[in-house]
Amino acid sequence: MKETVLRVDNISKSIKRKNIIKNINFEIKEGDICGFVGPNGAGKTTLIRIITGLIKPTKGAIYINNYDVNIKRKEALLSLGAIVEAPIFFEYLTGEQALLNLSLLNLDYTKKQREEIVKESLKIVGLYERRNEKISTYSLGMKQRLGIAQSLLNNPKIIILDEPANGLDPMGMIELRELILKLNKDKNITFFISSHLLDELQKICDKLVIIKEGSLIWYGDTKDLIDDNKSNNLEEIFVNLMKENKTI
Numbered sequence: 001m002k003e004t005v006l007r008v009d010n011i012s013k014s015i016k017r018k019n020i021i022k023n024i025n026f027e028i029k030e031g032d033i034c035g036f037v038g039p040n041g042a043g044k045t046t047l048i049r050i051i052t053g054l055i056k057p058t059k060g061a062i063y064i065n066n067y068d069v070n071i072k073r074k075e076a077l078l079s080l081g082a083i084v085e086a087p088i089f090f091e092y093l094t095g096e097q098a099l100l101n102l103s104l105l106n107l108d109y110t111k112k113q114r115e116e117i118v119k120e121s122l123k124i125v126g127l128y129e130r131r132n133e134k135i136s137t138y139s140l141g142m143k144q145r146l147g148i149a150q151s152l153l154n155n156p157k158i159i160i161l162d163e164p165a166n167g168l169d170p171m172g173m174i175e176l177r178e179l180i181l182k183l184n185k186d187k188n189i190t191f192f193i194s195s196h197l198l199d200e201l202q203k204i205c206d207k208l209v210i211i212k213e214g215s216l217i218w219y220g221d222t223k224d225l226i227d228d229n230k231s232n233n234l235e236e237i238f239v240n241l242m243k244e245n246k247t248i
Helices: 046-050 074-078 096-103 111-124 142-149 170-187 198-204 222-228 235-244
Strands: 004-015 018-029 033-037 059-064 080-083 157-160 192-196 209-211 213-219
Touching: 004 192, 018 059, 018 192, 018 209, 018 213, 033 046, 033 170, 033 198, 046 059, 046 157, 046 192, 059 074, 059 157, 074 080, 080 142, 096 111, 096 142, 111 142, 111 170, 111 198, 142 170, 142 222, 170 192, 170 198, 198 222, 198 235, 209 222, 209 235
Parallel strands: 033 192, 033 209, 080 157, 157 192
Antiparallel strands: 004 018, 004 059, 209 213
């Protein structure tokens, strides 16, 4: 039986008396690749910030690897890697220098361990041969892969990606997709991916979470959603769901 890596337990968030997130519940199991979908303004980024501990919910709790993010923050976040919006680096540094600096945040690593995990992370994302080049020379796709390398430094159980394909050309999108599938297969890393690119999500996600106006309207297997709607076009299904008024 697969372990629950992420549990969103009755989460609500209000800002200036406006309900941004409304009683959302779902869980993601070890090894899942879960897409997170909703129209602009649905509350996706707010929920991701709650999950990653950047803001606190008004009600409810987030559990990562069975640790409550608000109570056992350090223990919870040690199992988490995340890129919220675009990865940001000092572009005058090389890729290797940037990751070595970031690895200092883990006080449990020795210098040798830091060097080894940075080396391994760069190899995994295909940037080891470019490790001594300044980040300013990297393409957008390379910077995105460097961001994923950064998220690997803590040996996470789950990686959260917020619109990871934004601005990528077709080759960059293919490289990103293949990297996600490789990390999932080889390291059993769980992914929670927010994206507007439904065709990309359909290619890699076995689970989907769909929200509208801060409420959960679908959570389950991608295959079940497609079968229930008798359509293999996720974009078409999404448009139809947005026209309905149901929540779960």
